[in-house]
Amino acid sequence: MEYQEILTESLSTLTINKLRTGLAILGIIIGIGSVIALISLGQSSQKSIENQIQSLGSNMLTIYPSGQQSGAVRGAMGGGTTLTLADAKAIETSSTLTTVSRVSPEYSSRSQVTAGRNNTNTQITGVEPQYASIRNVTISQGSFITEGNVTALSKVAVVGPQAAEDLFGEGVAAVGQTIRIKGQMLTVVGVTVSKGGSGFNNPDDAIYVPLTTAQKILFGSNYLSSIAVEAKSSDVMTEAQNEIGYFLLARHKISDAANADFSIMSQNDILSTVSQVTGTFTTLLGGIAAISLLVGGIGIMNIMLVTVTERTREIGLRKALGAKKKVIITQFLTEAILLTVIGGLLGMMLGIIISYILTKVMSMPFTISWYAIFLAIGVSGAVGILFGWYPAKKASDLQPIEALRYE
Amino acid sequence: MISLSHLTKIYKTESVETTALDDISFSVKKGEFVAIMGPSGSGKSTLMHILGALDLPTSGTYTLDGETVSKLSEDELADMRNRKIGFIFQAFNLLPRTTALKNVMVPMMYAGIPKEERLEKAKKYLTMVGLKDRMLHTTNQLSGGQQQRVAIARGLAMNPAILLADEPTGNIASIQADEIMKIFEQLHDAGHTIVMITHEPDIAHHAERIIVLKDGKIISDIKNGKRTRLWNTKKS
Numbered sequence: 001m002e003y004q005e006i007l008t009e010s011l012s013t014l015t016i017n018k019l020r021t022g023l024a025i026l027g028i029i030i031g032i033g034s035v036i037a038l039i040s041l042g043q044s045s046q047k048s049i050e051n052q053i054q055s056l057g058s059n060m061l062t063i064y065p066s067g068q069q070s071g072a073v074r075g076a077m078g079g080g081t082t083l084t085l086a087d088a089k090a091i092e093t094s095s096t097l098t099t100v101s102r103v104s105p106e107y108s109s110r111s112q113v114t115a116g117r118n119n120t121n122t123q124i125t126g127v128e129p130q131y132a133s134i135r136n137v138t139i140s141q142g143s144f145i146t147e148g149n150v151t152a153l154s155k156v157a158v159v160g161p162q163a164a165e166d167l168f169g170e171g172v173a174a175v176g177q178t179i180r181i182k183g184q185m186l187t188v189v190g191v192t193v194s195k196g197g198s199g200f201n202n203p204d205d206a207i208y209v210p211l212t213t214a215q216k217i218l219f220g221s222n223y224l225s226s227i228a229v230e231a232k233s234s235d236v237m238t239e240a241q242n243e244i245g246y247f248l249l250a251r252h253k254i255s256d257a258a259n260a261d262f263s264i265m266s267q268n269d270i271l272s273t274v275s276q277v278t279g280t281f282t283t284l285l286g287g288i289a290a291i292s293l294l295v296g297g298i299g300i301m302n303i304m305l306v307t308v309t310e311r312t313r314e315i316g317l318r319k320a321l322g323a324k325k326k327v328i329i330t331q332f333l334t335e336a337i338l339l340t341v342i343g344g345l346l347g348m349m350l351g352i353i354i355s356y357i358l359t360k361v362m363s364m365p366f367t368i369s370w371y372a373i374f375l376a377i378g379v380s381g382a383v384g385i386l387f388g389w390y391p392a393k394k395a396s397d398l399q400p401i402e403a404l405r406y407e
Numbered sequence: 408m409i410s411l412s413h414l415t416k417i418y419k420t421e422s423v424e425t426t427a428l429d430d431i432s433f434s435v436k437k438g439e440f441v442a443i444m445g446p447s448g449s450g451k452s453t454l455m456h457i458l459g460a461l462d463l464p465t466s467g468t469y470t471l472d473g474e475t476v477s478k479l480s481e482d483e484l485a486d487m488r489n490r491k492i493g494f495i496f497q498a499f500n501l502l503p504r505t506t507a508l509k510n511v512m513v514p515m516m517y518a519g520i521p522k523e524e525r526l527e528k529a530k531k532y533l534t535m536v537g538l539k540d541r542m543l544h545t546t547n548q549l550s551g552g553q554q555q556r557v558a559i560a561r562g563l564a565m566n567p568a569i570l571l572a573d574e575p576t577g578n579i580a581s582i583q584a585d586e587i588m589k590i591f592e593q594l595h596d597a598g599h600t601i602v603m604i605t606h607e608p609d610i611a612h613h614a615e616r617i618i619v620l621k622d623g624k625i626i627s628d629i630k631n632g633k634r635t636r637l638w639n640t641k642k643s
Contacts, residue, residue, distance in 0.1 A: 005516055016504045317500045320461060321561075322489020322517040324482045401461045404500065 006327065010334040017307075021339065024303040028343025028383070029350055031293030032376040036351025038289045039372035041358055042282025048364040049278060052195065052203065053271050059234040060134065060267050061241055063227040063248070066260065081223040082252065082261040085211075088227045090251060097247055099240035104131045104228040107214045107221060113207060115167035115179045122163050123206045124181060126214025134230045137208075142175040142190030149189075149210040153217060157181075158190040162204035179207075182218045237266050286372075293379060296343070301387035304336050308395045315395050316403020328396040336388020337381060344380030348373055408568060408600055409435040409458070414467035416453050416623075427453040428464070429623035435569070435602060440595040442614035442631075443604045450623040452573070455604045459494060459571050460487045472568035489517050493562030497574035499554040501546045507533060507557045508542045514565050532560035536590055552583025559590060563599075570594065572603040576610055588613045 014021045065082040088105035091097060107126035112119060131137065132144045139158070149156050157179060159167070164174040177188045186209065195203040215221050231240040241264050248262055249255075308315070315328060352368060359366040416428040427450045435441050445451045456462035457469060460476050461484075469476045472491055479487060488494075501510045511529035520528075533542050536556040546554060555575060562570050572591070576584035592613060595601055603614060611617050612631060619627040 002519070009516075012505075313500065314502060317502070318513070318517075319485060320459070320488055320494055320500075321514040322485050322565075324485045324517075326482075327517065401456050404461075404496070 003330070006330050006334055010331055010338055013331075014335060014338060020303060020307070024300050024339045025343040025346065027296035027299035028293075028340050028380055029296075029347040031289070031296030032344045032347025032380055033350035033354065034292050035286060035289040035376050035379075036348055036369070036372045037354040037358070038285035039282060039375075040351065040355035040367060040369045042278065042285045043369050043372075044355065044359045044364045044367050045362075046275060046278035046282060047367050049274050050271060051365065053267055053274065059231045059237065061229040061231060061237065061244065061264055062266075063229065063244065063262050063264050065223070065225070065262050081221075083224040083227055084222065085215075085224060087248065087251065088224060091227065091229060091244060091247065094247060097240075097243050099232050099236045099243055100229055101232045102130050102134055102230040104128060104134045104230075105211060105224050106131065106226045106228060107211060107219065107223070108225050109214075109219050111181055111218070113163070113167065113179055113181050115177060118167050118169070120163065120166040120205075122166070124214060124218065125206060125208050126211040126218075127208050128211050131208070131228070134228055136195075137203075138193040139190045140193045141173070142188070144190055145208055145210050150212050153212045154210055155184060155186045155213060155217070156189045156210065157186040158192060158208040159188055160192050160202075160204040160206040161194045162202060163207050164188075164191050166205070181207075181209075184217055186213075237268065241266060290379075293376075293383065297340070297383035297387045300336055300339055300383065301391065303339075304332065304388055304391035305394070307335075308332065308391045308398075311395075312398060312403045312406040315398050316400045316406065319398070319400040320404060325396040329392045332392035332395045333385065333388045336392065337384035340380040340384030340388075341377075344377050347380070348376055351376070408437040408439070408472060409602070410468075410470045412468050412470075414457065414464045414469060416450075416457065416462075417465045426623050428457070431467070431623070431625060433618065433625065433628060435600060437600055438595075438598050439616060440591070440601045440614045441603070441616045441618060442611035443602065443618045443620060444606060444608070444611050445620035446606065448622075449620040451604050451606075451620050453623075454620065455571065455573050458569075458602060459492055460484045485517075489514055490565060491568040493565065493567040493570040495555070495558050495562050495570065495572040495575045497577040499551070499558045499578070501554055501557055501561075504545050504547060506543050506545050507538060507549065507560075510546065510557055511561045511564050514561060518565060528564055529560070532563045533557070535563070536560045550583065551579045552586060555579055555583075555587055556590065559587075559594075563594075569600045569602055572601065574605055575603060576605075576607070584610070 063083060085105050088103050091100060092103040094100075105128060108123055110121060111124050112121050113124070125131075127145055128150055129145055129147050132139070137144070140161070142158070144158055145156065148154070159174055159179075167179060168174050168177055174188045174191050179186050179188060192204075192206075192208075209218065229240070229244060231237055245257070245260070245264055249257060249260060252261055254260060318328065351372075356366050411434065412432050414428055414431040415426070418425045418427055429450075431454070443451050443454060453462070457464050460471070460479070463479075463484075464477055467477070471487070474487065474491070476484070476487060494500075502513065508526070508529050511532060512525045515525040515528065530542065533539065536559050538553060538556055538560070541549065541553060546557075549557065575591070576587055579587060588610065591601060591603070595615070601614070603610075605611050615631050617627075617629055617631050618625055
């Protein structure tokens with residue numbers, strides 16, 4: 001007997017019991033659907049975070065001051081006052097640092113900002129003009145901070161789209177408006193293009209002012225909160241990291257690298273840390289979804305076992321009419337695999353639709369995870385074989401006389 | 408055609424041994440219509456299972472159409488049932504919610520007969536049992552008598568060596584039962600070998616030979632005058 005015939009038999013049996021078939025398939029649809037949706041969602045959020053970090057520049061190094069060592073206690077990263085504008089200029093102009101291309105000294109602090117009756121608490125970053133190109137900031141209206149602004153300690157500001165919306169309302173032209181920071185009136189000269197993003201450190205919720213204005217007028221500090229260094233290419237990142245490290249150690253007259261009063265992080269360092277976290281998150285989500293898939297599989301086994309019992313007479317009859325053991329096993333196994341594969345395909349569509357809708361709602365990039373799809377289809381097929389085998393074997397082992405007698 | 412020699416079947420449970428068939432020997436010639444009678448517990452169902460290659464005897468030999476059935480494996484038995492035996496059960500045993508046509512095609516499907524040939528034969532046999540207009544009716548749309556006729560068509564499908572009927576009219580109203588027996592007589596006249604198990608004397612009298620079992624032994628084996636005469640007059 002040809003396999004195609006058995007397949008036809010299996011299909012017709014499945015269509016005869018529509019409700020039962022539907023319920024069995026539903027279990028698998030939910031299982032596979034949730035695996036795909038959750039894995040895709042996890043990967044989308046990972047991608048979204050990675051994009052955000054990448055958008056800050058891929059050949060970027062950021063130097064942060066470390067808290068000075070006092071006895072055994074070391075201050076938190078970024079909390080110290082060890083980096084100066086002179087450090088930044090020295091790195092930029094040094095002839096020994098061959099891998100460095102551009103340097104952006106930055107001073108940032110959170111502060112309350114008001115505009116008319118609106119106010120918001122946001123990140124104020126004091127920058128030099130090169131910040132825009134190093135950090136991939138583009139301007140949608142007006143212009144960015146200029147060299148002249150920095151030299152003249154101009155009271156001007158460039159606002160991110162989120163900050164602009166918070167301060168002036170949606171769709172209101174921000175350029176030319178006045179904002180108040182720390183009692184100082186600043187004129188908005190530009191608005192940046194949205195980078196997309198949400199949560200903490202949203203690049204759209206930021207205000208840029210000239211570095212000198214930030215240091216001397218707004219916050220009264222002589223130090224920098226970070227120095228962004230652009231390497232010549234992304235291939236020399238490690239080299240650049242080492243060169244700058246030794247250069248600054250020498251400048252700060254520190255002999256032991258363990259006592260460094262700064263730390264240098266590449267975007268890759270940040271990226272890999274974040275990827276690790278989101279990867280764990282994705283695995284966790286996938287694991288939870290896999291449990292529902294397992295439950296779906298057990299559902300299939302349950303339905304198939306019920307089917308075997310319910311169809312005992314039919315199996316006996318088929319055997320009496322000449323069906324061999326192998327034919328019976330194949331038919332029942334095919335039924336189980338059909339259930340899971342149909343469920344798998346429908347579940348895949350459901351999962352993709354769910355993750356598409358969710359990523360759109362959460363404004364994340366939508367990624368179809370091929371690996372999740374192959375996993376789901378493979379697993380559903382395997383579930384069919386695994387959980388279909390025992391009922392199929394049980395069916396084929398039925399003795400025709402016993403089966404025919406069964407009421 | 409059929410030959411049973413010193414056939415014994417003993418059922419063993421943990422403590423009890425039950426002899427269902429006790430040293431039975433008889434043979435059935437090609438074209439014969441035999442009824443096997445007996446009260447319940449006489450062993451006629453056991454005999455039917457062995458004749459139908461659904462079960463194997465404890466000892467003795469069973470030869471069907473030149474092949475020794477007693478020593479076959481499970482799959483070989485399935486093959487034997489498929490090719491040599493046409494079953495007609497008391498409870499019809501058709502596939503539920505499946506058309507008459509498809510039911511008749513099942514044994515041919517297991518035999519690997521091509522689809523066109525299957526369809527053609529199924530139509531032929533269904534027409535023969537008077538169901539030409541009901542071929543596409545599903546099992547549950549047919550009356551008991553009609554279902555049994557589908558079962559007869561299915562039994563004939565593989566052109567088997569014997570038709571084995573187990574209480575074929577047991578679940579059917581008496582008018583329809585007469586129609587079924589008419590079909591059996593026609594099949595007999597056409598030369599089919601039929602072995603029919605029944606406990607109803609009226610039904611048994613349609614056969615040309617009646618074997619009576621009691622306690623696993625044959626207590627009588629007689630020619631049934633009425634049917635033999637009909638057979639003979641037709642032949643002569």
